[in-house]
Amino acid sequence: MRLKGKSAIITGGASGIGEYTVRDMVKEGANVLIADINDEMGEKLAAELNTEQTNVIYQHVDVSNEQDIEAMVNRAVNEFGKLDIIFSNAGIGAMSPTTDLPYEEWKKVISINLDGVFLCAKHAIKAMQQSGGGSVINCASILGHVGQAATASYTAAKGGVVNLTRALAVEYAKENIRVNAVCPGYIETPLLNELDEAMKNHLISLHPMGRLGKPEEIAKAVTFLASEDASFVTGANLLVDGGYTAQ
Numbered sequence: 001m002r003l004k005g006k007s008a009i010i011t012g013g014a015s016g017i018g019e020y021t022v023r024d025m026v027k028e029g030a031n032v033l034i035a036d037i038n039d040e041m042g043e044k045l046a047a048e049l050n051t052e053q054t055n056v057i058y059q060h061v062d063v064s065n066e067q068d069i070e071a072m073v074n075r076a077v078n079e080f081g082k083l084d085i086i087f088s089n090a091g092i093g094a095m096s097p098t099t100d101l102p103y104e105e106w107k108k109v110i111s112i113n114l115d116g117v118f119l120c121a122k123h124a125i126k127a128m129q130q131s132g133g134g135s136v137i138n139c140a141s142i143l144g145h146v147g148q149a150a151t152a153s154y155t156a157a158k159g160g161v162v163n164l165t166r167a168l169a170v171e172y173a174k175e176n177i178r179v180n181a182v183c184p185g186y187i188e189t190p191l192l193n194e195l196d197e198a199m200k201n202h203l204i205s206l207h208p209m210g211r212l213g214k215p216e217e218i219a220k221a222v223t224f225l226a227s228e229d230a231s232f233v234t235g236a237n238l239l240v241d242g243g244y245t246a247q
């Protein structure tokens with residue numbers, strides 16, 4: 001068990017990539033706080049995974065609200081005694097031609113997908129400094145590395161996450177706090193529910209491996225980055241994309 005005795009926060013932990021990462025980290029022995037706005041799914045997952053051996057709790061958190069983030073970190077420290085890992089994963093999708101994109105929509109996507117990652121890092125790193133170190137993992141995307149039409153706000157936010165990850169890694173390297181990001185290709189999660197079959201087939205064709213990724217394949221990469229197996233890995237943006245960006 002690679003995360004025995006560790007405690008983790010996973011934002012957006014009620015669904016998709018976050019849910020599978022909660023499951024993987026619990027399997028590896030971590031205590032986990034699931035943070036999400038979907039209370040029904042978050043509570044259900046926590047109830048399913050909480051056991052005498054592993055403490056799994058749920059808290060309602062909107063990652064674009066700094067008070068929620070502070071309360072989330074405080075709760076994790078109070079419940080688990082310390083915070084070792086945070087996976088800042090909560091995010092929303094957004095597609096619109098840029099000329100039709102209302103400024104309010106742009107701000108919403110930036111506030112959840114980029115500001116939320118900053119706020120989590122700000123408060124989680126303070127807690128990690130108290131206990132002598134930790135591992136921050138951010139969820140970026142292939143769209144932090146390459147562009148795609150009609151995704152201006154999403155792509156700008158993920159590009160921000162990629163370079164924020166590097167800046168934080170450099171800033172806290174000497175304090176035993178590693179900061180990395182995982183950059184998924186298109187993954188079969190509810191985020192893709194709104195796409196029609198033709199669009200899904202198009203996306204499949206863009207991945208050299210000829211399929212979309214599975215959320216558990218991202219979870220494995222996140223657990224690796226969280227674990228001591230990645231003890232010399234910081235500032236990395238780990239692409240898990242079936243070759244999408246290699247072409």
Ligand SMILES: NC(=O)c1ccc[n+]([C@@H]2O[C@H](COP(=O)([O-])OP(=O)(O)OC[C@H]3O[C@@H](n4cnc5c(N)ncnc54)[C@H](O)[C@@H]3O)[C@@H](O)[C@H]2O)c1
Pocket residue numbers: 011012013014015016017018035036037038061062063064089090091092093112139140141142183184185186187188189190191192
């Ligand atoms: N699915 C993909 O193809 C794909 C590809 C690259 C990156 N990503 C990224 O992976 C992350 C997870 O996405 P997913 O595909 O698992 O989607 P998902 O919709 O299954 O899960 C996202 C979770 O985030 C939660 N959430 C949304 N807004 C929130 C907020 N303001 N505060 C707290 N929680 C909030 C949702 O309730 C949900 O549980 C996102 O950051 C997304 O951008 C996904």
